[in-house]
Amino acid sequence: MAGDGKHIIVIGAGIVGASIAYHLARRGARVTLVDRGPPAGAATGASFAWINASFRNPKPYYDLRMVGLQEYRRLEQELEGRLVVTWGGGLNWDLEESEIEPLVRRQANWGYDLRIVGRQEILALEPNLRAPPELGVFSACEGALVPVAATEALLAGAEALGADIRIGCEVSDFLSGRGRVTGLETTAGSLEADHVVLAGGVASAGLAASLGFDLPLRSSPGLLVHSRPMPPLLGRVVESPGLHMKQDPDGRLVAGTSFGGGPAPNDPEAEGQRLIERIRSALSGSEGLEMERITLGLRPVPEDGRPAIGPVPGAAGLYLAVMHSGITLAPAVGRFAAMEILDGAEVELLAPFRPGRFAA
Numbered sequence: 001m002a003g004d005g006k007h008i009i010v011i012g013a014g015i016v017g018a019s020i021a022y023h024l025a026r027r028g029a030r031v032t033l034v035d036r037g038p039p040a041g042a043a044t045g046a047s048f049a050w051i052n053a054s055f056r057n058p059k060p061y062y063d064l065r066m067v068g069l070q071e072y073r074r075l076e077q078e079l080e081g082r083l084v085v086t087w088g089g090g091l092n093w094d095l096e097e098s099e100i101e102p103l104v105r106r107q108a109n110w111g112y113d114l115r116i117v118g119r120q121e122i123l124a125l126e127p128n129l130r131a132p133p134e135l136g137v138f139s140a141c142e143g144a145l146v147p148v149a150a151t152e153a154l155l156a157g158a159e160a161l162g163a164d165i166r167i168g169c170e171v172s173d174f175l176s177g178r179g180r181v182t183g184l185e186t187t188a189g190s191l192e193a194d195h196v197v198l199a200g201g202v203a204s205a206g207l208a209a210s211l212g213f214d215l216p217l218r219s220s221p222g223l224l225v226h227s228r229p230m231p232p233l234l235g236r237v238v239e240s241p242g243l244h245m246k247q248d249p250d251g252r253l254v255a256g257t258s259f260g261g262g263p264a265p266n267d268p269e270a271e272g273q274r275l276i277e278r279i280r281s282a283l284s285g286s287e288g289l290e291m292e293r294i295t296l297g298l299r300p301v302p303e304d305g306r307p308a309i310g311p312v313p314g315a316a317g318l319y320l321a322v323m324h325s326g327i328t329l330a331p332a333v334g335r336f337a338a339m340e341i342l343d344g345a346e347v348e349l350l351a352p353f354r355p356g357r358f359a360a
């Protein structure tokens with residue numbers, strides 16, 4: 001196997017690092033994954049976790065996201081029931097009426113499985129909506145998952161293939177020699193490696209800066225409310241003005257206000273309660289809905305909004321993987337990163353997303 005004998009350290013047990021570790025181990029590499037916190041303890045655990053290649057993305061980004069969707073089907077098989085995706089599709093009416101037609105035409109021309117739906121069909125899809133709109137868009141190919149469980153499934157898959165998962169191990173510095181990253185300094189001592197993968201989410205910029213690479217990152221906050229379990233009320237991801245929501249397989253409803261993010265709320269608990277009220281107003285049958293918890297996470301968003309995936313200029317041996325939409329992209333990024341690191345391949349789909357675009 002291509003990975004035989006190579007030791008690769010992955011920094012980060014979010015969904016991106018977990019997927020890369022899994023795919024490297026699957027190719028026969030010797031993998032060590034380190035994280036200072038629990039698995040999925042940063043952006044991943046706070047994610048809405050909608051899997052989609054939906055609107056407003058340039059074509060190269062759409063293409064990469066589509067591979068993400070397809071690769072989830074493969075991972076579901078490979079992980080034999082441990083990775084659960086709910087493929088209910090996505091129903092969206094958070095759009096100006098005038099933009100629906102051109103957006104749908106553009107996505108449909110690219111081959112995306114979506115269509116315009118009227119009130120009757122919307123009600124047929126989601127009978128509990130109290131005030132269905134006149135028009136919306138339904139994308140049948142979209143899904144959602146529980147991000148902590150999915151990350152744990154990938155880590156368990158990696159471990160079963162021999163990966164060494166070290167939780168509670170913080171990276172403080174890189175080891176380098178002859179212009180190459182050769183390992184890490186960690187709270188558990190130094191570790192040597194043939195390659196290092198930096199999938200540290202928003203903390204990646206600080207670590208990359210220690211090697212002289214400036215990764216411009218926006219850390220956009222996002223709050224979600226998680227309800228106590230309810231009987232089935234919602235079958236797909238719903239995106240409406242000021243409220244997106246889904247229901248996890250355990251019956252918990254998860255909701256937020258804006259996919260784009262905004263300023264961190266002054267009073268997160270009160271914001272959580274407001275979201276619970278909005279769900280109650282939107283869904284019949286949700287009168288007894290109660291808040292269980294809120295999550296507040298920072299989306300790791302490179303300044304130009306695009307993922308940063310690939311070798312780091314000036315730091316041979318270091319591979320960077322930092323992105324928003326990391327839930328959607330993780331399976332594709334994991335497989336492609338393993339090919340690039342182990343085979344020396346240059347995956348063309350990743351060409352627009354190289355970290356080198358930020359080099360001076």
Ligand SMILES: Cc1cc2nc3c(=O)[nH]c(=O)nc-3n(C[C@H](O)[C@H](O)[C@H](O)COP(=O)(O)OP(=O)(O)OC[C@H]3O[C@@H](n4cnc5c(N)ncnc54)[C@H](O)[C@@H]3O)c2cc1C
Pocket residue numbers: 011012013014015016017018034035036037038039040041042043044045046047048049050051052169170171172199200201202203204207221222223224256296297298299300321322323324325326327328329
């Ligand atoms: C509110 C919200 C909603 C979102 N909705 C969606 C969505 O619907 N669909 C979608 O596709 N994406 C969504 N995203 C984005 C997605 O969640 C992220 O892109 C993804 O989780 C990033 O995963 P990651 O593994 O790169 O980073 P993270 O999950 O942040 O993981 C990075 C890990 O690195 C570790 N680490 C950092 N520094 C060190 C160090 N020095 N030593 C050791 N370990 C370290 C951290 O502890 C952390 O566990 C959303 C994000 C948020 C916050």
